[in-house]
Amino acid sequence: MLESNCTKINFFSGEDIPLEMHKVRMVQRLNLSEVERRLAVIEEAGSNTFLLPNREVFLDMLTDSGVNAMSEAQYAAMMMADDSYAGSETYYRLAATLTDIFGTKYFLPAHQGRACENILANAFVTEGSTAIMNYHFTTTKAHITRLGGRVIEALGEQALNTVSTDPFKGNFDMAKLRRSVEETGPGNISFVRIEAGTNLIGGQPISLDSMRQVSAFCKEKKIMLVLDASLLADNLYFIKTREADCRARELADIVREIGSLMDIIYFSARKLGCARGGGILTSSDEYFKKMRTLVTLYEGFLTYGGMSVREMEAINVGLRETLDFNVINQTPLFVEALGKALEAQGIPVVTPFGGLGCHVDATRFVDHIPQEQYPAGALAAAIYIAGGIRGMERGTLSEQRQPDGSETLAQMELVRLAIPKRVFTYSQIKFVADRLAWLYQNRRMIGGLEFEDEPETLRFFLGKLRPVGDWQKALAKKFRKDMPSGL
Numbered sequence: 001m002l003e004s005n006c007t008k009i010n011f012f013s014g015e016d017i018p019l020e021m022h023k024v025r026m027v028q029r030l031n032l033s034e035v036e037r038r039l040a041v042i043e044e045a046g047s048n049t050f051l052l053p054n055r056e057v058f059l060d061m062l063t064d065s066g067v068n069a070m071s072e073a074q075y076a077a078m079m080m081a082d083d084s085y086a087g088s089e090t091y092y093r094l095a096a097t098l099t100d101i102f103g104t105k106y107f108l109p110a111h112q113g114r115a116c117e118n119i120l121a122n123a124f125v126t127e128g129s130t131a132i133m134n135y136h137f138t139t140t141k142a143h144i145t146r147l148g149g150r151v152i153e154a155l156g157e158q159a160l161n162t163v164s165t166d167p168f169k170g171n172f173d174m175a176k177l178r179r180s181v182e183e184t185g186p187g188n189i190s191f192v193r194i195e196a197g198t199n200l201i202g203g204q205p206i207s208l209d210s211m212r213q214v215s216a217f218c219k220e221k222k223i224m225l226v227l228d229a230s231l232l233a234d235n236l237y238f239i240k241t242r243e244a245d246c247r248a249r250e251l252a253d254i255v256r257e258i259g260s261l262m263d264i265i266y267f268s269a270r271k272l273g274c275a276r277g278g279g280i281l282t283s284s285d286e287y288f289k290k291m292r293t294l295v296t297l298y299e300g301f302l303t304y305g306g307m308s309v310r311e312m313e314a315i316n317v318g319l320r321e322t323l324d325f326n327v328i329n330q331t332p333l334f335v336e337a338l339g340k341a342l343e344a345q346g347i348p349v350v351t352p353f354g355g356l357g358c359h360v361d362a363t364r365f366v367d368h369i370p371q372e373q374y375p376a377g378a379l380a381a382a383i384y385i386a387g388g389i390r391g392m393e394r395g396t397l398s399e400q401r402q403p404d405g406s407e408t409l410a411q412m413e414l415v416r417l418a419i420p421k422r423v424f425t426y427s428q429i430k431f432v433a434d435r436l437a438w439l440y441q442n443r444r445m446i447g448g449l450e451f452e453d454e455p456e457t458l459r460f461f462l463g464k465l466r467p468v469g470d471w472q473k474a475l476a477k478k479f480r481k482d483m484p485s486g487l
């Protein structure tokens, strides 16, 4: 096990900037094209940053999913993979690590996080059932509603406030949870789901204390408790640094306790473990048996679950590295650095800074664009035009329409600038802040978007939109005027 060194490294100058605790030994060339080309490319992509080819992107801040930098130890482990359909040694190694880290008995492999959600939903969600969670995630909700289930959210008042000092905005409101269970009836609840590092409200953590309270309540009511641990690494950093009774505890010890509170844990290993894959953990014979046939049906045999064994070896090492403070502190420190640089320009960002990425508040950035015209989607397209930076809309576009076809207006309109682990340098972060500062000065030029081609489910992935009016052309022209010889 690696040592967790929990000391913050300060600069003599007093400058508060992050320090990379790794060195770069392999690089990928980047291209930054002219603004005129960026305009043509975003038009071609239907103003949807998911549809941009990577060769046209300078800084890819779409997500951290599957694009975190891996360590030399991870690459080395990939060479030792045991490629066999059944009984692979790689599987046993990974299963043993997961038992060691979380204290759970069984490991069911799946090819990524939403595959775990598909299995969970198929095993436990029935028509008319309810799943209660601190907040939904897009793919989680889609799997539940597809099977006729519904989602209730039980976050506290502060959670949706983009300006806040609440250190744990992902915490459950216990009164809301109790009320929801009483109104629904425990027998109609498929499960309660805790999402670590609550993605859609800005990568906001949940405290260990809140997890304990939810767990005790679920045990009392005999309701299954599920943890989505995809974003646990960042959440762990915040538990360690923000939760008083955890400061002196080892990360491994904290994770063990988290494991003991849950009935089922699942994770996207595209995030947790810095590789590509996923898995479900439980100590219950009953739940294990219920889910294992679904793994063989949808994913692959029980000892690989649709993953490449090389990736499984990388996950194995990556998970152990997650217990090293100097590994898990990198994203939160870079998110904070970007957040502070944006705030210094008056740009509205979600506070306190969370994990995963810096979240720009489109509701305030482009307050003149109505929600029906997807302000966060429009801002994401404008950010690409301004700097070749690819962020992700997390607002109304990412919602599902109501059964009657009307829009579900999102509770927050955010553009997420994700910070994949150990990928970007500090000067690249400064470039992002610089281009957003230009855009903020010209924010009134940004207009709305409307659908040209709208898929029925998860429309944000593949949908194509067009600008309302010709604001994108005008914005590119203004950029060229302000930066005659700059990219």
Ligand code: F0G
Binding pocket: 062, 063, 064, 065, 112, 113, 114, 115, 137, 139, 140, 195, 199, 228, 230, 231, 268, 269, 270, 277, 278
């Ligand atoms: N749960 C959470 C909290 C996630 O953030 C994600 C993915 C998933 C489940 C699904 O996992 O992608 O492996 O199927 N989040 C990515 C993101 C897509 O960009 O935030 P997956």
